[in-house]
Amino acid sequence: MNNIVKMLGLFVGLISMHTAPTVVQAQDYPTRSITVVVPFPAGGPSDVIARIVSEHMSKTLGQSLVIENVGAAGGTIGSGRVAASAPDGYTLLAGSMGSHVAAPVLTPDIKYGPQDFVPVGPTAHSPAVIVARKDFPAKDLREFVAYLKQNGNAVKQAHGGIGASSHMACLLFTSEIGVKPTLVAYRGSILGMNDMIGGHVDFLCEQSVSVSKQVAGGTIKAYGISAAERLAALPDVPTAKEAGINYQMSIWAGIFAPQGTPQPIVAKLSDALDKALDDASVRKRIGDLGGSIPEKRERSPSAFDAYVKAEVTRWAPVLKAASQPAN
Secondary structure, three states: OHHHHHHHHHHHHHHHHHHHHHHHHHOOOOOEEEEEEEOOOOOOOHHHOOOOOOHHHHHOOOOEEEEOOHHHHHHHEEEEEEEOOOOOEEEEEEEEEHHHHHHHHHHOOOOOOOOHHHEEEEEEEEEEEEEEOOOOOOOOOHHOOOOOHHHHHHOEEOOOOOOOHHHHHHHHHHHHHHOOOOEEEEEOOOHHHHHHHOOOEEEEEEEEHHHHHHHHHEEEEEEEOOOOEEOOOOOOOEEEEHHHHOOOOOOOEEEEOOOOOHHHHHHHHHHHHHHHHHHHHHHHHHHHOOOOOOOOHOOOHHHHHHHHHHHHHHHHHHHHHHOOOOO
């Protein structure tokens, strides 16, 4: 009997030795700066939102959240890097609908999947805006669609890489209206935007948080949005539905940690994100760009996890069908 008690004591001691460091680590976390990888170039929608929420989260956590832009390949390089990082809470991903839903479906031989991450929480929702160079000849969305149908692949459509939200948004739009423009890929949608402003490409479909200022400034022309209602940030831009086009989608962004990150660390990060999204200045900055703040019920890691899985199930067959070559 004594031997059994000793063995049980030894077993419990061994378990404590293995778990204690993790518990202490989680209690002390964070003790140094945290890297937030944005898998797209600086200035794009994922980058803008990540910088707004990270700035506030750093105040709650007491450590700097440092943005690192790792662009190219539709966000898959940066995302893959975070998936392979140590699950200690010091390397996070500012992921999006493109990196987590579209890229795994549309990118061959991708090195990661949604299962390689632990969701921390959503950061923002944003509809897509169909925008073109300011001298594009169509005066409204109906004329724009007619022009695309008439000119086909003579029209150049920019996107931020296969699987990026800008690629996904236009893929769904052009599939709905039945056109196949010439695609021009960039290492991020902001680079495509710059070329469109310069007149080198014709149009793209991008999140409102990334184009609202340029539309308001008149450097680009907006034809329609994928929201159910007009945006306060872009009141003069009609919905696609107003033009009789069935094109509605909301592009979401969020923060993820590598799979295996301790739950107490995820909980601390989620709490800091929740506080950021409740902050009046954060809400105003995102709202002024045409984005919307996730509701309270959407913000927990478990709720966001369920949402991401549902989005994968919902969009995977749509994206596969839309990406098939025309017969």
